[in-house]
Amino acid sequence: MHRTTIEISKEYLHFHSAHFTIFSDREREDLHGHSFYVTAEVDAPVGDDGLAFDYNILKNALKAHCDALDEKLLLPEQSPHLTLHRQVLLDDREYLIATFAGEQLPFLPRDVVLLPLRNISVEELAPWFIEQLRSSEVITELDFSTLTVRVSSGPGQWAGATWQRQSKDPSAGA
Numbered sequence: 001m002h003r004t005t006i007e008i009s010k011e012y013l014h015f016h017s018a019h020f021t022i023f024s025d026r027e028r029e030d031l032h033g034h035s036f037y038v039t040a041e042v043d044a045p046v047g048d049d050g051l052a053f054d055y056n057i058l059k060n061a062l063k064a065h066c067d068a069l070d071e072k073l074l075l076p077e078q079s080p081h082l083t084l085h086r087q088v089l090l091d092d093r094e095y096l097i098a099t100f101a102g103e104q105l106p107f108l109p110r111d112v113v114l115l116p117l118r119n120i121s122v123e124e125l126a127p128w129f130i131e132q133l134r135s136s137e138v139i140t141e142l143d144f145s146t147l148t149v150r151v152s153s154g155p156g157q158w159a160g161a162t163w164q165r166q167s168k169d170p171s172a173g174a
Helices: 055-069 122-134
Strands: 003-008 015-020 032-045 072-076 082-088 096-101 103-107 112-115 148-152 156-162
Touching: 003 055, 003 156, 015 055, 032 055, 032 122, 055 122, 072 082, 072 122, 122 148
Parallel strands: 015 072, 072 112
Antiparallel strands: 003 032, 015 032, 032 148, 082 096, 096 103, 148 156
8 A cells, every 4th residue: 555645726626705914903905806726635545446535525525615705705703903793784784894993894794704714815714724624524534644725816826734634543642
């Protein structure tokens, strides 16, 4: 038996989202959008059948998470500089109000995805994807030792996060 590295890098593993990066309690980018791309790399043993695992399981999970973020405004719930609350305004519609440095930015809740992050950046999105995958029993049942997810906000601009699985053999750490 030998090990292999499987890379999942499909054109459809992307999402188009708006965001603004928060630099400090007084400075942020203007609202803008990106075409974010996602790749995954897995280190896995090759079985007796010459396969590591069914790649479709990982591809489908990544695509579902990309689809959930597609055509949405992404806002960070854990930013110390941004407050978020819901409010009914004069038109009797409920809005999600993001307050930054005294500015109130109203958004329709259906257009927004709140993420448990400090900022909307590739550095934060890559570990978010790892956590989403780790929360899936179907993914964690796959036989692999490491999973790396990379997120790009444009050509040549990537960040990655890696999950190193703990050995299932209790005597391995002894």
